[in-house]
Amino acid sequence: MINVAIVGTGNIANMHVKGLLEFPERCKIVALCDIYPEKAEAMKEKYQIKDCEIFADHKSMLESDVKIDVVHVCTPPYVHSSISIDSMNAGCNVLCEKPLAASIEECNEMLEAEKKNGVVLGAIAQNRFRNGVYKLKKLLDSGLAGKLCFAEVESAWWRAHSYYDLWWRGTWEKEGGGPTLNHAVHHIDMLNWMMGCEPTEVIAMLSNVMHDNAEVEDISVACVKYKDNSMARILSSVVHHGEEQGISLQCEKAKISVPFDVKAEIGQANGFPKEGGNTELIKEITDYYNSIPDLKYEGHTGEIDNYLTALENGTRPLITGEDGKRTIELITAIYAAGIMKKQVEMPISMDSEFAHTGTIVNKAPHFYEKKESVENFADESFTVGNYK
Template sequence: MIRVAVVGTGGISPMHIEGLLNFQNRCRIVALCDIYPEKAEGMKEKYKLDCEIFNDHQKMLSSGVKIDLVHICTPPYVHSEIAIYSMNAGCHVVVEKPMATCLAECDAMLEAEKKNGVVMACIAQNRFRNSIYKLKKIAESGIAGKIRCAHINSHWWRGHSYYDLWWRGTWEKEGGGPTLNHAVHHIDMLNWLEGELPKAVTALLTNTGHDNSEVEDLSLAILTYTDGSAASITSSVIHHGEEQGIELQCDNAKISAPWKIQAEISKENGFPVTGGNQALLNEIQYLYDSLPDLPYEGHTGEIDDILRALEEGTRPLITGIDGRKTVELITAVYKAGSRREWTVLPLQKDDPFYTFEGIQKEAIRFYEKKVSVENFKPDSITVP
């Protein structure tokens, strides 16, 4: 039985708690921790948990309560601190997105994992969506050909009041806008699908509708790869309709999530034949339909994978290395957008954007955050 603590009981924590409760024969929640302990008490009551409540992760880990695994669901600026402390205490950790606010923090977390012989997993639950899992399988099969151009649309919408929450909308606490906190999942998926980081990135950062926030509410990035292929990423909290998607333009066909396929075939003059390559379309669709659904999706699917890794002594699908790659690409977008230049990857340790302090110094501040509320009333959220 794996004994679990959840640190941070805000909007994302129900996804973790509900996921864990799907596997009560394999794990048990023994502690909840929040700097607002009344929020943790509310979660304990809501889910009828038999667990201890703490207002500080250090107190929790020194309390004598036996804990094997710590789920970190706090704002990003304390992810590394809590993860490293937990791993130094001998616990495995699951870190919500993003892994950390900078590469220096990511590297310190990876070092703590190695030093303590524990496992660190990073949340990127969309890899456990049937649409994304099957897209990956189709891409890997080679049936559509090599990826030549990828379009990533991380389109979300958040009202003006979203950035009133005390830690949101500041570089110091949130670490960035939708590029870091919403598109993080789509950027992880892009890295997963491509199998590598791009060689260079350029980007535009702007804030078009949230004058209570220092950070961007929209970024547009262009990526180039060593083989000459390219990708675009739109990261937004200004898009009505909240329509996210991944489109892979491959040599032989377009494949995308939500699932859609198109495949052109050429006339003698180079123009497309009406109806496209129907034989290939049928072949791709047959392969897609033959793929079994995942037993669990989203956070529940990833938690199942993490528990299995701990039970079997293997590695989870999404490791700290994966989390770091995502943070590196996001950091490259911020550097390119802040300096209005092409940024070459990999980023080096002497790069100003490698550290939290360097990002704070260089980042564009679009507006001064003047309004701050301590907490919103409990309500549902939409999850990237």
């Protein structure tokens, strides 16, 4: 039995609890921790979690007599690194919510703690465990669509003005950034997974067009280039009505995407596309996609299952701390390019000031100043993505 503690009992922690409760024979929630302990108590009551201790800070939890094998870190981003490192130094494995950390430097410190303590650090990127995303990766790897030439990432969300009223949101220091870091992190992980290689050049623009209670951007657009001359465009937004998200891959032979769609052109002698396209290839790709079995578990439950399996079998989870760091590297490059208004070369060296904690906080533009805030929101519904 794997004993699990959850630090941070806000919205996203619900997804972790629901996922963990799917596997009562494999794991048990033994501790809930929140700087607002009444929120942890409410979560314990809501899910009827028995024999679960409540703590107001993670250090007292780690120093207690409660036996903990894994800590799920579900706090605001600015403390992901410190809580994860403290937990790993206490001998616990860690599954950390996105984004893994606020800087490349903090990612390195987390990876060093993982290695030093012989534990397993996992990074939440649950959308790899969506059937559509998982099947798109399988389809891409099959080679049926040919070489990947251009990827388009649509991380299009909508958040009301009040979203940034929460005390830690909308500040460079506490949230670390806007949708580029906290929403597109999902799609940037997908992009890295699909591309299978590191970018070499990044250009970007940042803006805030709808939320004058936030210092951070509420929209960004980036263009990324790779060593083989393939490219990607990344839209990160919380101003898009309808929250229509996805990733589209323009490959040598066909376009494939999430939500699933396939287009395949075939040329005439004059180079223009033939009407109707390559119907044979479209059918072959569609049949292959439909033949891929669905995942047993999706979303957070799927990733939790994979992470528990890695601990049980002594293997590596699908999404490691290294994967989380790669995502932060590309996000850092987008911010650096947007802040400096010039092209950024990758990989970002540790000699670069942008690799270090605090640089983005100190150099990023304050689109607006956050003048008022609320301590907590009422327990209302929230969205975790729309890929339909």
